Amino acid sequence: MRRRPTMSRVRLHELAARPDGAEWIVGRPATGTFVAVPEVGKRALDLLGAGLSTTETARRLEDETGHDLDVADFVEALVELGFVAEVDGRAVPLPDPPRPTLPRVRPEHVRWTLSPLLPALVAALVTTALVIRPEGVSLAYRTLLWSEHGSLVLAFGAASGWALLLLHELAHLATARATGVPARIRLGTRLQFLVMQTDISGIELAPRRHRMTAYLAGIGVNLAVSAAAALAAGAADGTARRMLAALTVLALLPLPFQLLVFLRTDLYFVLQDLTRCRDLYGDGRAYARYAARRLLCPGRGAGDPSRALPAHERRAVRVYSVLLVVGTALCLVFLAGVTLPADLALLVRAARRLCGAEHTAAQRLDAAAVLVTLGGVHVLWARTWWRGRRAGRAPLRAGSC
Incomplete structure (x- = not known):
């Protein structure tokens, strides 16, 4: 059995927080990673940030709330999120935050x-x-x-x-x-x-x-x-x-x-x-998968993931899942029926003009431009998609506009 290392005191990175209903949104601005924590979690962060040890923090929280919180587990989760700078005076190794665009703009x-x-x-x-x-x-x-x-x-x-x-x-x-x-x-x-x-x-x-x-x-x-x-x-x-x-x-x-x-x-x-949703897209996709499994394989698979959400989020997620499925299907149908056939026809025509001796220099130049432009766009899309897949997503990450 693996023994968990004992942690006494931690130093947190600069964190920001704001109330959100019965919870708090807490995150590290430098990395853009944030999570939702209950009131007791926010209080634990305040106590740890004030220099109290994990044992002292647990004792204080029990005195204040009557609940026995496993502060050591809580700190381990903070380490995984990249919120902890030092543990017992030892620096926590973390990758450098992503470099912002135009860093001189303050x-x-x-x-x-x-x-x-x-x-x-x-x-x-x-x-x-x-x-x-x-x-x-x-x-x-x-x-x-x-x-x-x-x-x-x-x-x-x-x-x-x-x-x-x-x-x-x-x-x-x-x-x-x-x-x-x-x-x-x-x-x-x-x-x-x-x-x-x-x-x-x-x-x-x-x-x-x-x-x-x-x-x-x-x-x-x-x-x-x-x-x-x-x-x-x-x-x-x-x-x-x-x-x-x-x-x-x-x-x-x-x-x-x-x-x-x-x-x-x-x-x-x-x-x-x-709609005050944490992750409308992620939760909507999870519910759509559940609904598809329930339709295709009744009685099999995990339960409804939206049940764990508050009522207002559950309603929004279920409606959004319909938009997600219908919109995605229409886009993919358009891709398969219009975009890909048109692109393939242009690429095949361009390749034939480059290989055929009967075509003029102007036609070959036009064909080369099509291959470079259209082929370059598809290569760039594939490269960008693959990099996005490898990078993954942080918990409750905001996404991009």
Whole structure:
């Protein structure tokens, strides 16, 4: 039988906490790892942080609550979470926290992004654009075709799209950094989609208004850019007006994607926060698996995992599981029926043009561009997906916007 080592005193890393109903959300801002603990767990953390030994902490808690808490087991769990810096004067070896994006940007530099005036200004800008309805600005697809030269349309669309995507993610980063969360921008996957996302794990420790600001900051940037471009288009003419009108539409194009909450978009985190769920996606997936096993193999498998959740979470998880299953199925059907056949047809055609001697140099150059671009996207998706699978997820980790 393995003997558990005795631990006397520990030194905790810098932790943050906020009350959440009958529990406390406690986490380490530097790593973005957080957990929910009951009141007695929060009290144990306070006592350990004040320098009391595990034995003294257990005795104090028993005097205060009448419960005999195994503080040694509790400390072992804290060590696994990376919350403990030293045990009896010996440093606990831990990997370095992930390096944040733009580390020179300090919370005091971007504190203004949390001002309640900012969403009011965005709302005023959007309202002004809707009321004025500048001449020459339409949401029709023809607005995107601002030039008769297709190459210019595509180049402008690609440049604008990447610039808007970067602004969207920087908005998440700035608002999260303002709360003290060391956010970082990275590539990720959502089913068949390759996305840029901002890891704002730890934002759950911030007040609700700040959390909502961080979740909705990217959408706010898209709306602000679209409204500003529309107003500018109304004051311009000629090519400049057509380009600004196209930018108005381009800034709005990513927003319908945010409605796909089963892909953990920005609005998913808003929904999770409003329903007061710990892990809406994880719990919804677990319930969907349980429901599938119950349907296919009645009487076999584990029990309903949602039973362990509070009533309000249980209802939200069960409804979300339906969205998760239906939305995922539709995306995979679209992938199998449309996206993959189209991509394969383009790749096969490109390969044939490269191998055939009867094709011109221009056709071969076009084929090489298709292979490099389309093949590169698929390789990048596969690499990003594999890295995400290997990295795994921390307990109650926030995820990414």
